[in-house]
Amino acid sequence: MNIVVLVKQVPDTGAERTLSQTDHTLDREDADLVLDEINERAAEAALILKETTDAHITVVSMGPDSAREAIRKVLAMGADRGIHICDDRLRGADVLTTAKVLAAAVRTVEDVDLVLAGNTTTDGQASAVPAIVAELLGLPQLTHVRQLTVDAGQVSAERETDNGEATLQAPLPALVSITEKINEPRYPSFKGIMAAKKKPVHTPDLDDLFPDADDSGLLVTRTRVVEAVPRPPRAAGIRITDDGSAGRHLVEYLIARKLV
Amino acid sequence: MPDVLVLVDHDGEHVYKSTYELLAAARRLGDPAAVVVGTPGTAGRFKESLARHGATSVYAAESGEAGEFLATPTVDALELAVRDASPAAVLVCATTDGREAAGRLAARLDAGLLIDAVDLDSSGVVTQIVFGGSYTVRSEVTHGTPVLALRPGAVEPEEHPVTAVERTLALPSVDPAASARITARRTGLAGDRPALNEATVVVSGGRGVGGAQGFEVVEELADALGGAVGASRAAVDAGYYPHQFQVGQTGKSVSPQLYIALGISGAIQHLAGMQTSKTIVAVNKDPEAPIFGLADCGVVGDLFAVAPQLTEGVAARRAVR
Numbered sequence: 363m364n365i366v367v368l369v370k371q372v373p374d375t376g377a378e379r380t381l382s383q384t385d386h387t388l389d390r391e392d393a394d395l396v397l398d399e400i401n402e403r404a405a406e407a408a409l410i411l412k413e414t415t416d417a418h419i420t421v422v423s424m425g426p427d428s429a430r431e432a433i434r435k436v437l438a439m440g441a442d443r444g445i446h447i448c449d450d451r452l453r454g455a456d457v458l459t460t461a462k463v464l465a466a467a468v469r470t471v472e473d474v475d476l477v478l479a480g481n482t483t484t485d486g487q488a489s490a491v492p493a494i495v496a497e498l499l500g501l502p503q504l505t506h507v508r509q510l511t512v513d514a515g516q517v518s519a520e521r522e523t524d525n526g527e528a529t530l531q532a533p534l535p536a537l538v539s540i541t542e543k544i545n546e547p548r549y550p551s552f553k554g555i556m557a558a559k560k561k562p563v564h565t566p567d568l569d570d571l572f573p574d575a576d577d578s579g580l581l582v583t584r585t586r587v588v589e590a591v592p593r594p595p596r597a598a599g600i601r602i603t604d605d606g607s608a609g610r611h612l613v614e615y616l617i618a619r620k621l622v
Numbered sequence: 623m624p625d626v627l628v629l630v631d632h633d634g635e636h637v638y639k640s641t642y643e644l645l646a647a648a649r650r651l652g653d654p655a656a657v658v659v660g661t662p663g664t665a666g667r668f669k670e671s672l673a674r675h676g677a678t679s680v681y682a683a684e685s686g687e688a689g690e691f692l693a694t695p696t697v698d699a700l701e702l703a704v705r706d707a708s709p710a711a712v713l714v715c716a717t718t719d720g721r722e723a724a725g726r727l728a729a730r731l732d733a734g735l736l737i738d739a740v741d742l743d744s745s746g747v748v749t750q751i752v753f754g755g756s757y758t759v760r761s762e763v764t765h766g767t768p769v770l771a772l773r774p775g776a777v778e779p780e781e782h783p784v785t786a787v788e789r790t791l792a793l794p795s796v797d798p799a800a801s802a803r804i805t806a807r808r809t810g811l812a813g814d815r816p817a818l819n820e821a822t823v824v825v826s827g828g829r830g831v832g833g834a835q836g837f838e839v840v841e842e843l844a845d846a847l848g849g850a851v852g853a854s855r856a857a858v859d860a861g862y863y864p865h866q867f868q869v870g871q872t873g874k875s876v877s878p879q880l881y882i883a884l885g886i887s888g889a890i891q892h893l894a895g896m897q898t899s900k901t902i903v904a905v906n907k908d909p910e911a912p913i914f915g916l917a918d919c920g921v922v923g924d925l926f927a928v929a930p931q932l933t934e935g936v937a938a939r940r941a942v943r
Contacts, residue, residue: 458734489718489721556905583764585765586762588762597917601922615903621823
């Protein structure tokens with residue numbers, strides 16, 4: 363079975379994140395970049411399948427040079443090879459272009475049975491990339507799943523979203539995005555880290571992925587930031603220390619603001 | 623005026639309030655045209671209420687299998703409606719399903735996509751709040767038909783009665799090799815409470831609630847206020863409350879008129895999902911809890927003392943009115 367895992371490097375949510383003054387893109391130079399936690403769980407889901415089937419795992423990431431570290435981490439966990447799309451022309455890529463590049467990279471892998479991704483990233487929050495990749499590849503989308511079973515050419519999954527829960531079923535090949543509840547990712551072993559250094563990482567450029575693009579090339583973004591303004595931190599209001607009557611004070615507070 | 627497509631969010635029986643919010647936002651750009659995807663007869667049931675909120679046309683994209691497959695019937699319907707109406711924009715709710723449908727539609731149209739907008743002006747510029755509330759970004763689509771996903775609760779719904787024309791879209795049959803089949807569905811356990819992203823009041827509990835039983839205090843306050851119940855990730859992870867009620871970065875983003883946080887310390891992941899609420903009230907034992915940094919009214923105290931008193935006071939106030 364051929365599995366592709368899509369991963370993304372993101373700024374650490376614990377660190378301050380800033381937008382570049384010049385082009386309103388994420389200031390990645392200043393940010394502390396880490397492999398997105400949910401992506402580690404997508405990799406873990408692939409590795410669990412590899413334990414019971416004869417699976418080959420390719421990890422794909424789009425991003426600057428530093429994204430190589432995210433790929434290495436997944437290789438150290440046990441994936442077999444990497445594809446890193448790193449091209450300056452992709453700076454400021456929108457959600458759709460990101461998905462197109464990832465889909466094109468998946469197409470370079472032969473006979474893919476399963477594409478795995480995290481259901482959301484902690485930075486962009488669009489949560490749409492896996493669905494768009496499924497659209498572009500013509501694969502069934504089984505997204506936001508907390509439980510996954512692959513058997514006899516079929517994938518079934520438990521989807522959990524704000525619209526409730528659903529059981530999904532589709533034939534392979536398929537795309538699955540997993541939630542943070544699916545598993546606990548393993549730590550790379552020392553042996554794994556050493557082995558990862560010898561695993562191949564292919565670095566196709568955009569011209570390899572899109573040989574038919576004309577001279578104007580790939581549309582990088584279809585949206586434009588008009589204005590980006592840092593928000594003043596929300597100021598703290600009044601503070602009450604409960605002396606036995608705070609609940610009644612709160613009632614008055616809500617009445618005064620016409621909230622009850 | 624050009625048409626503006628609005629994807630109707632519904633449960634088969636009722637149109638969700640977020641749809642009326644989209645119709646109000648759509649009127650800033652043109653004539654709202656509502657797209658109903660469902661089993662035969664659904665659009666007919668919704669037509670009157672959609673027209674009352676300004677929909678000048680209602681597209682019926684109906685088939686027996688529309689609800690049996692994930693995402694693709696909705697995307698097919700929207701694509702057909704775009705081809706028919708050449709709209710100024712397509713608006714969907716920024717729910718999980720809405721975001722995915724918006725993304726896939728944008729891919730088919732090779733069009734710009736803006737997700738989780740909290741406002742939309744008459745020139746099509748949308749406002750988003752990014753990085754857990756640290757930036758306000760205003761953006762516009764520069765290529766193709768704008769596909770915009772609006773955060774539920776961000777725009778006020780308005781009644782604007784018009785006469786709606788019904789139009790029919792012929793949904794293609796679903797390719798089972800390219801779509802996931804929904805074999806079972808378990809919808810919300812919220813009972814009579816409003817849905818989290820519909821509610822004007824949300825009362826959430828955190829680790830400080832101490833256990834599943836402690837959530838009764840949260841529920842009682844929510845019920846007194848006619849609100850929804852939410853939970854922090856810590857409370858969900860500890861098994862106090864089901865995941866679908868999780869508010870925060872990996873749960874739902876809400877922006878109600880009133881958000882009451884009980885026993886929630888205020889991890890950045892939680893704040894990201896609620897800090898656009900209009901008024902925030904927090905009750906926590908720990909005076910150093912980060913939630914107090916953004917609460918309009920913070921109470922340092924035991925939630926099991928404060929919340930029941932508040933519940934009683936609210937109930938008494940409601941009884942008088």
